[in-house]
Amino acid sequence: MIVTTKVQDMQTMMQQYRLEGKTIGFVPTMGYLHEGHVALIKKAREENDIVALSVFVNPLQFGPNEDFARYPRDIERDERIAKENGVDVFFCPSVEEMYPRPLSVQVVVKERVDVLCGKSRPGHFDGVATVLTKLFHIVMPTRAYFGMKDAQQVAVVDGLIRDFHFPIELVAVPTVREEDGLAKSSRNIYLSPEERKEAPALYQALQRAKQAIENGERHPETVCALVKDYIQANTSAEIDYVEIYAYPELKPLEKLRGKVIIAVAVRFANARLIDNIVMDVK
């Protein structure tokens, strides 16, 4: 595995791979790799000649009251996990390397951001889209891999790639789950034993919503109410939101039809958990 911290070295190396006709799978991360990331790496490994992984905690996507400084970092462990899972190129630039001076240009995301988690994080997806624009040019991937756990991020990246005509295929990888259905997350360790027992109720609620839709339910409010009721009856968590939209447009629907997302966020005592399912409604 090649490890590099320099933008110029990375870009030159990846350009060479492209000239040799190699396909490049790219997994952009903020590090502290877990099984969700490993699923992305494995998928990229199956589909491409070269797998590149970046670790960069991007200050631009953290709000002033968010935890940029406290975000967990363990670059040696990340390197080991990347290497064990077949990553070819490991790119871990410093903040100074990625932002050597104030940016003269920035990407602003105008659609798909005023809902779900984006609603409470103004500017977050501008920071995501800006750093991805930079990374896409540095890495020049054939395919880029993102987890469906953050379905809104996938929707934003879909818009970025499509509207700016990036010659990149977006690959959305299904959420990795525990055996009881709980979506894997670094934050699950903050759950108390009691909360951990309750937490699978999120996915159960989403499954019930899916079942109701498959049985003919088409009213978004009814489906959301069902999810809320189930979570309230089966957990001590406080519901942040339960929302349902056309996907990936993230536009409200009067009647469910086409590809839709049902997404939920809840707060336990020390952990905020999110989950979602995307389904096709006939």
Add this chain to the structure above:
Amino acid sequence: MIVTTKVQDMQTMMQQYRLEGKTIGFVPTMGYLHEGHVALIKKAREENDIVALSVFVNPLQFGPNEDFARYPRDIERDERIAKENGVDVFFCPSVEEMYPRPLSVQVVVKERVDVLCGKSRPGHFDGVATVLTKLFHIVMPTRAYFGMKDAQQVAVVDGLIRDFHFPIELVAVPTVREEDGLAKSSRNIYLSPEERKEAPALYQALQRAKQAIENGERHPETVCALVKDYIQANTSAEIDYVEIYAYPELKPLEKLRGKVIIAVAVRFANARLIDNIVMDVK
């Protein structure tokens, strides 16, 4: 010469050239080609295997009170000029092809815009940077060619390419001038015979400024005053601005040093003319 109006066809074709190891020179234009554009085409022709030219009057870079609808268009003539000067690929998409739906993302330019012509055209360079980001991904050029007549646009594109790490070399081509020094422009035809005789005074004023700096002058205000005085003494034009900045940063300088631009905009009865020189100050 291949002519295409479709984004997908263009991108596929250019990707093929890149895979064959060919270098691509790109000349983005709004059409109504004149000798300034021909100079860009010739330079691109000298330096690349393939020359691509786009003609697209970009609505995004026109303000609500600007002349998008009245902007001159003559696509047959543009095609002929492009062909005569050795263009290989002529890309002329419709507005619907470039903007089939509202953009979910946009580029915002944060530096180098609040001076010179940008001051009176809020949002103009956001539109320029956004359409160039799209075109750069569609055309995937090795080099992109811009005229120094619009030195602020060159500065903005320099920031765009550098800060987003586009793997593209920016080539700034010197302003093409009439024999008497007047910068070539489609708008020169709007000058009365008397104004046309006066107009070379712009370039003469800039040359005098250059001479003064070479003779040791280092105060921006003194140089600007010299340019203003010369234009006022020798033309009937109203001065819009005379400004001097570090280039390409477009930041004010207390004392002239390094690469600087001296730029001027004036209004004759029916034509607004701009001109500039860039020079190295020891």
